[in-house]
Structures are given as C-alpha cells and as structure tokens.
Amino acid sequence: MSLSERKTIDLEQGWDFMHKGITKLKNILEGLPEPQFSSEDYMMLYTTIYNMCTQKPPHDYSQQLYDKYRESFEEYILSTGLSDSFGNSFILSRFSQSSPSIMSLSERKTIDLEQGWDFMHKGITKLKNILEGLPEPQFSSEDYMMLYTTIYNMCTQKPPHDYSQQLYDKYRESFEEYILSTVLPSLREKHDEFMLRELVKRWANHKIMVRWLSRFFHYLDRYFIARRSLPALNEVGLTCFRDLVYKELNWNVRDAVISLIDQEREGEQIDRALLKNVLDIFVEIGMGQMDHYENKFEAVMLKDTSAYYSRKASNWILEDSCPDYMLKAEECLKREKDRVAHYLHSSSEPKLLEKVQHELLSVYANQLLEKEHSGCHALLRDDKVEDLSRMFRLFSKTPRGLDPISSIFKQHVTTEGMALVKLAEDAASNKKPDKKDIIGLQEQVFVRKVIDLHDKYLTYVNDCFQNHTLFHKALKEAFEIFCNKGVAGSSSAELLATFCDNILKKGGSEKLSDEAIEETLEKVVKLLAYISDKDLFAEFYRKKLARRLLFDKSANDDHERSILTKLKQQCGGQFTSKMEGMVTDLTLAKENQTSFEEYLSNNTADPGIDLTVTVLTTGFWPSYKSFDLNLPVEMASALLLFNSADRLSYSEIMTQLNLSDDDVIRLLHSLSCAKYKILNKEPNTKTISSTDYFEFNSKFTDKMRRIKIPLPPVDEKKKVIEDVDKDRRYAIDASIVRIMKSRKLLGYQHLVVECVEQLGRMFKPDVKAIKKRIEDLISRDYLERDKDNANMFKYLA
Structure with a gap:
C-alpha cells in the first residue's frame, strides 16, 4: 500500500497479511528456515496496523486487532509450550540488525536538536524536490521508518532533550519557508486562467506535503499535541497555506473564476474541471466550515450573476415575445443548475437560482404577463398549452409569482x-x-x-x-x-x-x-x-x-x-x-x-278495464292547484280531443266536432285568443285561420279555483319562486332557533353571521329577511330582546 494513498482495508484482508508476518516470526523462533525481517517488512507490518486503526468507522479495527494480539500469544503458547520461547531472544538482535541506519531501532542514543533536525531537514528537502519535479529517488519504507523514528526518539528523550515543542514549531516553519520561497513566487508571476492552474497544482502538492510530513511527525499528533490541546499537524499545514497563499490571492482567484463563468454564460468553452478544483480549494480551506466559500466567493458571484441577468433581461423584455422570453429564462435556469452540478458547491444552487429567477422573472413579471400580443391573455386566448405550462413552471418558483397569473x-x-x-x-x-x-x-x-x-x-x-x-x-x-x-x-x-x-x-x-x-x-x-x-x-x-x-x-x-x-x-x-x-x-x-297483475292472472279475474294505481308520499311530491272549469259543451268537447293527441290542426278539430266553420272559429278563438288561453295557437295571432295548429296549454293556472272561462297561464316559475321563498322562511326560522337554543343569549350581528354561515350551503339569505324572521319569532315568543340592550336576544324555552 502506497503511503501517499489510503485505501480501506477490511479486517480479514489486513489480518491475513499480519498473520503471515506473525507466522514468520514464530518460524524464526522455532529455528525453521526463514529469511530475517528487513526494514521494509517491519514498515509494511507497522503501516498495516496503523492504517487499520485510523480508518473511519465502521472500518476502525483497533479493538479487533487488540484482541487478536492476545490471541496470537495464547495460540503460540498453547501450541508450542513455554519452555522453548525463552531461548530464542537472538531474533531481536537479528531483526534490529536488518535496518542499517544512523540510529538503530533497538538502541536509544540521545539525539541533540541540531543533529536530529539536520537529518529531518534532508528528508523534507527531498520531499520538496520530488514535489517540484526535480530528480530524486522515491521514499522507501526504510526512509520513512528512519524519519519517523528520529521524531519518535527526539520526542521521547528525557528532559532537557525532549524536543517536542521545537519540532512542532519547525514543522510549521518548514511549510512557511517552502511557501514563501517557492509557492508564492510561482503564483505571483501568473494571471487569470494560468494562475488558477498553478494554484490547483500548488494546492495538490501542498496537501501531499501535509500528508507526508504529518506521517513523519505522527508521534507529535498522538501524544504531545493531544496533551497540549494544540492544533493538529494536518490543520497546521492547511492553515499555513490559507494564511500565506489564500489570503493574498483569494481576490484575484475569485475574479478569475467569475470571469470564466461569465465567459461560459456567453457561450464560450471553458475548463469546468479547473473551476471545480479551484472552488474545492475555497471549501477545503475552510476545514469543515463554508465561511470562506460563501463570504469570499459565493457572495460576489451571486452579485455578478444578478448584474449579468439584469442586463440580459432588460434587452430580452424589449426584443422578445413572452413565449420566447420564457424559453430563454428556462434555458438559463437549466444552465445554472448544470453549473452547480459541474463545479459550484451544491449549497449554491438555491441562492443562484433565486437570483436568476428574480432578475429574469420577478422584476419583469408584469411587463411579461401583460405583453399585448403574446402575454398571458394572448396565450389563454390562443390555447398555447405548452407556453402556459412553462409559465406556471417558471413563476411557481418565485415568491407570489402565481398570483398575477x-x-x-x-x-x-x-x-x-x-x-x-x-x-x-x-x-x-x-x-x-x-x-x-x-x-x-x-x-x-x-x-x-x-x-x-x-x-x-x-x-x-x-x-x-x-x-x-x-x-x-x-x-x-x-x-x-x-x-x-x-x-x-x-x-x-x-x-x-x-x-x-x-x-x-x-x-x-x-x-x-x-x-x-x-x-x-x-x-x-x-x-x-x-x-x-x-x-x-x-x-x-x-x-x-x-x-x-x-x-x-x-x-x-x-x-x-x-x-x-x-x-x-x-x-x-x-x-x-x-x-x-x-x-x-x-x-x-x-x-x-x-303483483296486482299477477293476482288477476292467477285468479282469472277480469275487471274489464286496465287499472293502474300509483301511491305517492305527499311530502315528497310537488303539489299542483286544481281548477273547476265551467265550459259550454262544444268547448269541453274540443278540449277532450287533446286527451288523445298533443297537437291538432284546425281541419282535424272541425272534422271531429262536426261543427260549422263559424262555430269552430268562435270556439277556438275563445279557447286560444281570449283572456284565458286554454289552448296555445301557432302562429300566435289574434285571428283564427284554417292553417293554424293548436296544443293544450299544460301550464294553465289561475288564482280562482272555479272559473267559467279558460284562464290565461301563470308562469310556473312564479309559483316555484314563491314556494322556495316560503321554504326559505322556514329554513331561516329553524336556523335562528337552533343557534339561539345552543347560545341562549346572542347579539344581533353574531346571530346574523351564524345564520348566514349555516344556510350558505343551500342559498344566500338576505339580511333583511333574517331581521324579519327574528321579529316574527319575537312575536311568537320564541325570542325576546334583552331589557338592557335592544341588540341582544334571549332564547325562550
């Protein structure tokens, strides 16, 4: 496993590697033929344990490795016995001799600060050269072990030779010296996109340097820093870059990024991967906080976005029709979402879209919707379904944007x-x-x-x-x-x-x-x-x-x-x-x-007539007024003809009545043209012609029950309205009584409001009608006015 990479190691895979090392050690102790441990073997075993213990949960196997450490001893002791294990201490000396270095791992000599730092400085210089692309051999496991052991020894020496604080300070100084002498000069000489590319490169190198030096100085993190509550090595390394590089260049970097974004908005091709890497620096430099990204970049980017789309909208609103304008607005929103997906941080999406929507839609909403030949009125008139759907999608995302639509x-x-x-x-x-x-x-x-x-x-x-x-x-x-x-x-x-x-x-x-x-x-x-x-x-x-x-x-x-x-x-x-x-x-x-017909059939009864009886419930059916007509025989005979026909011609009536023309004319004139129209005539004239047609007037009605002459029809609608008015009076009475029965005492205004609410489902009661019904109920002793307040009513049980 490369030291510059961290891949997740599962427990089975890692312990399988460690078990092979332990088995090799057991074989050496038992005198079996095995090569001695080299520095690289030691480094690989140590690094495996280190990586397995520092992985993120649930892949931190510290407890499991602790248990397996004990199990390894128990298994060895139980399988080989105690006696043999004490005669094989020579392995330790052989193992230590396999690491040729200036400081043996099995020996502890006091190292002074100058000597130890001189050795560390050479290792750090080698790392810098590798990052700068200068010819240097790669770090071997032995090199890494020597650097780590040097730090370990210098930090665990007895006072006054414990150099933990000094090494912690020199760790920071190493970054500062590298940044001031190499990183900043290389960035200052470049501009715009070239500066951004150099920044991405330098940030990547800096993170590699932090990772390596943090491992060299890892012992400081584990003990000295933890006890003193100092910033961790990783944090110190990133802080140096932030304080020395980021603070000096963030304005230039921000402006260069925004310039590239505007170029892309104008249709130019840009390196999106570059922008993604640059903006990741703004996020990472915050070390878990978004303050730097939001305050140093996002706020200015949003302001620039507003200005950009404000300029665009002011031109489009004059040049384009409403559908064309909405197409452009929708496309702009889609592209801004695409920018977020490719290089802006996801937290910027709602803020960015809100700015675009405000400038393109909210600011010009009225002008856009009221455009004479293409606005909302025109879209509705011309059934532009697709454009109306787009209008809804766009304005539904703006505050109260749907109200005018x-x-x-x-x-x-x-x-x-x-x-x-x-x-x-x-x-x-x-x-x-x-x-x-x-x-x-x-x-x-x-x-x-x-x-x-x-x-x-x-x-x-x-x-x-x-x-x-x-x-x-x-x-x-x-x-x-x-x-x-x-x-x-x-x-x-x-x-x-x-x-x-x-x-x-x-x-x-x-x-x-x-x-x-x-x-x-x-x-x-x-x-x-x-x-x-x-x-x-x-x-x-x-x-x-x-x-x-x-x-x-x-x-x-x-x-x-x-x-x-x-x-x-x-x-x-x-x-x-x-x-x-x-x-x-x-x-x-x-x-x-x-049932009646079956009865007749079963009992062979023949009443001699077809009898049909319909029994109706009085309360369900509408009532009709009946009339007694006192008519001459000729008129009665004429009316009886309409029992078998809905419509008769003049000639048909004359033939069936067998009367003269004069008699038929006088008869039909009385029935259809006089004051009371029992028959309807077509055409509706005041004279009778041989070409006329007659129908029975089914809507005939009159105020009088007994009449000698057919009466003119009264519009059925009038009776319906009268009946409804009567029912409404009853409904208002019932509503008032229900309300007062539950309330006992209630003011006039509240009573009217509650009555309107109760009856609103069927009809809208008139306030004057409610007032009349209240007075009527008072007169019938359902209610009474309060003696002290005439606008208050009491319910009388």
Whole structure:
C-alpha cells in the first residue's frame, strides 16, 4: 500500500497479511528456515496496523486487532509450550540488525536538536524536490521508518532533550519557508486562467506535503499535541497555506473564476474541471466550515450573476415575445443548475437560482404577463398549452409569482363566460314573442357551451397549472360570476334543471349514449357547485322529475338514480331526500302493479278495464292547484280531443266536432285568443285561420279555483319562486332557533353571521329577511330582546 494513498482495508484482508508476518516470526523462533525481517517488512507490518486503526468507522479495527494480539500469544503458547520461547531472544538482535541506519531501532542514543533536525531537514528537502519535479529517488519504507523514528526518539528523550515543542514549531516553519520561497513566487508571476492552474497544482502538492510530513511527525499528533490541546499537524499545514497563499490571492482567484463563468454564460468553452478544483480549494480551506466559500466567493458571484441577468433581461423584455422570453429564462435556469452540478458547491444552487429567477422573472413579471400580443391573455386566448405550462413552471418558483397569473386566468374565464351569457341573451331577444316564456334550444346550447368551457379550463388547471389550489380558486370564482347570471328571464338554476330534464326524458333533444349521459350529468353537478341558489335548482328539478316519473317520460331509471347520487355527494342528503323518495314511490308502485297483475292472472279475474294505481308520499311530491272549469259543451268537447293527441290542426278539430266553420272559429278563438288561453295557437295571432295548429296549454293556472272561462297561464316559475321563498322562511326560522337554543343569549350581528354561515350551503339569505324572521319569532315568543340592550336576544324555552 502506497503511503501517499489510503485505501480501506477490511479486517480479514489486513489480518491475513499480519498473520503471515506473525507466522514468520514464530518460524524464526522455532529455528525453521526463514529469511530475517528487513526494514521494509517491519514498515509494511507497522503501516498495516496503523492504517487499520485510523480508518473511519465502521472500518476502525483497533479493538479487533487488540484482541487478536492476545490471541496470537495464547495460540503460540498453547501450541508450542513455554519452555522453548525463552531461548530464542537472538531474533531481536537479528531483526534490529536488518535496518542499517544512523540510529538503530533497538538502541536509544540521545539525539541533540541540531543533529536530529539536520537529518529531518534532508528528508523534507527531498520531499520538496520530488514535489517540484526535480530528480530524486522515491521514499522507501526504510526512509520513512528512519524519519519517523528520529521524531519518535527526539520526542521521547528525557528532559532537557525532549524536543517536542521545537519540532512542532519547525514543522510549521518548514511549510512557511517552502511557501514563501517557492509557492508564492510561482503564483505571483501568473494571471487569470494560468494562475488558477498553478494554484490547483500548488494546492495538490501542498496537501501531499501535509500528508507526508504529518506521517513523519505522527508521534507529535498522538501524544504531545493531544496533551497540549494544540492544533493538529494536518490543520497546521492547511492553515499555513490559507494564511500565506489564500489570503493574498483569494481576490484575484475569485475574479478569475467569475470571469470564466461569465465567459461560459456567453457561450464560450471553458475548463469546468479547473473551476471545480479551484472552488474545492475555497471549501477545503475552510476545514469543515463554508465561511470562506460563501463570504469570499459565493457572495460576489451571486452579485455578478444578478448584474449579468439584469442586463440580459432588460434587452430580452424589449426584443422578445413572452413565449420566447420564457424559453430563454428556462434555458438559463437549466444552465445554472448544470453549473452547480459541474463545479459550484451544491449549497449554491438555491441562492443562484433565486437570483436568476428574480432578475429574469420577478422584476419583469408584469411587463411579461401583460405583453399585448403574446402575454398571458394572448396565450389563454390562443390555447398555447405548452407556453402556459412553462409559465406556471417558471413563476411557481418565485415568491407570489402565481398570483398575477391566476388573476389573469380568472379575468379571462369570466370574460369568456360573460360572452356566452350575452350570446344567449341576444339569441333570446330574437326569439318570437310567443315563445319567450319557454326555455328552448338556444338556452340548452348555452348550458352545453358553459359545460364545454368548464371542461376546457378545468383541463388547463389540472394539466398546465398542475392542479394548483390557486387556479382552482380562480376558476371557481370566475364561474360563480357568470353562472349566476340569468338568461332571457330564466335563472341559471332553472336552465340547469331544464338541461338535465332534456337529457333524462324520452325524446329529448340531447341524443347521447349511456356513457355520454353519465359524463354529462357529472359535469352538470360540477356546475351546480357554482350556483348560489341551489335550493331553486332543487325545486325546479323536482317538478320536472315528477313529470318524467308520473307520465313515464324517464328514459332510464339508472340515470335518474345516478344523478341523485351525484347531487347527494355534492350537496348533502337533505338536498335529495324528497327526490329519492319520489323515485322510491315509483319503484314501489311498479312492484305493486306487477303483483296486482299477477293476482288477476292467477285468479282469472277480469275487471274489464286496465287499472293502474300509483301511491305517492305527499311530502315528497310537488303539489299542483286544481281548477273547476265551467265550459259550454262544444268547448269541453274540443278540449277532450287533446286527451288523445298533443297537437291538432284546425281541419282535424272541425272534422271531429262536426261543427260549422263559424262555430269552430268562435270556439277556438275563445279557447286560444281570449283572456284565458286554454289552448296555445301557432302562429300566435289574434285571428283564427284554417292553417293554424293548436296544443293544450299544460301550464294553465289561475288564482280562482272555479272559473267559467279558460284562464290565461301563470308562469310556473312564479309559483316555484314563491314556494322556495316560503321554504326559505322556514329554513331561516329553524336556523335562528337552533343557534339561539345552543347560545341562549346572542347579539344581533353574531346571530346574523351564524345564520348566514349555516344556510350558505343551500342559498344566500338576505339580511333583511333574517331581521324579519327574528321579529316574527319575537312575536311568537320564541325570542325576546334583552331589557338592557335592544341588540341582544334571549332564547325562550
């Protein structure tokens, strides 16, 4: 094993070598033919033990070697007996004679300081010559042993001949003399990259010199230095280089390194290995601390980095489009990471990237994002997915860098949504006057476009913006703005309910596969999350569900249950309880009908008519107002025709009634053009023509229960809204009572806040409505005002 290298020796390998030496010694003691030990043999055995005891854990085998030392004696004594071992002391003299030197290892003569140092100085001079490349033979094991033994003897002589302190001082002086006479002059005459190469060479030589001299003087480390708590030999050697070389040249070295880094940033080829070696000196010179690297090099390098990229960014922001600028910024960050990987210390990476990100992104964030034809608005408008992803990656690493992007995203989505609302309004305004109260194709198209818009930008959030909560929040707020806008007098809640009805009923305009229906319903439920008046949607949906179920218009029972499950997950069990009850009622009704038919079949009973009975739970189903119509026979006969047909022409009605033209015209005019429109006419004019078509007005309603003439239709929406308002009053009452029952005493403002929080999931209660309900509860002795403070309320049990 070379003294200039330290390879890890495992226990088995090392002891195998030592055992061979011990066996040789035993053979010599037993008189067996063996060559005498040479100085090189001794040195190899000693060095093996030394290396095995000074390796880093878990490869420090000191304890194991200590045990094997004892075992070697025990094994020899037990195997050969005690008597023979005392007659072989001649081996010691033979062993000592094998080391021809000026100081025998078996003899101890007093060595004075001048004589001993003269011998050591020759060895140190030889080492210097080798480092300088001068012709010198390499150190042999015998040379090393002689130098080590000289130090050992000079340190273990009895006072006043113990020269430990003097040798410790001369150890330092040896480095100082070499650096001042040889190292510094060679560095001072070189500049820039040549100086760096010379520095790397001199530092490598210096570490070799420290390693060798530390071994020569090793006895000082083990005893003298340990007892005096002095700096170790290795530390002294490195400190000399730091104090004499590093302190003088570190500014020049730093500037040369930064100059090479800037050259590389400009696209020039540089010697990265050289920079790595130089920067390692900054780290190693700190001897375990990063102060020298961070304060003497890194701080200035970071400042230079900021200045460099500040100059670049000021030009790029004027010359390049937003996508091109981001490509350059991303490439710069990638290259800076590459520099860290190749020659900068790993601890510099976050600091370096922060400087680059600040100069390239943070400083020009607003200008970059707001670029007229290529900024964030343009990227969203032109669906530049890759550029948007890059924008997110870059700005997600800067402090609050995503805030302006999410704000622009919200603004863009809101603008597109409001444009859809305006298109739907314009289409509704062009609709025929007689059809304005009916939600038609344009409104259905509007809902479909809103769903598509949500799909598109939800994909952006998940993919481009990596599912970041800030963009989910922006998307939610944007959709809440335009999803709660009415279209053509219809609320978003009604539009969504009608859209679902169109999908789920037989013969709807949406012709979709089962998978597409499920997917669409899932998307509708997601949109419902943005609607503030969810209770209004629930009531509209319930009424339309009732028609589908009672008139057997539902296309698929599984789809009906599926959307109720989705609504339940989104809004809670209370939201869908009535609807689920309605579906259950119809399921039970079908089972009862099947049982009834089986009964009739089994008992050969024939009632003579087809009888179907549906038992409904009153609380689940919407109620409808009934009317008693007092009509002439002709009008009643005309209305009865619509039991078998949804739409009839003028000629069909006249033929079936067998009346004259004048009678039919007067009859139909009363039913469709007078004050009360029992029939809807197409076209909607005030005169009856032979080409007209008529439909029964299913929305007919009136305030009066008994009427003699058909009454004009009252918009079903009005009743729904009235019913919802009534339910809201009950919900507010219940919420106030629950809160006051738990609190007993509460101020007006706190009561209002808690009430809004409780009811916010279903609707946004109006503060005035809450105040009215409080007054009503006071009048009904549920609450009372505090006598001392009118804004405090007490709960009355």
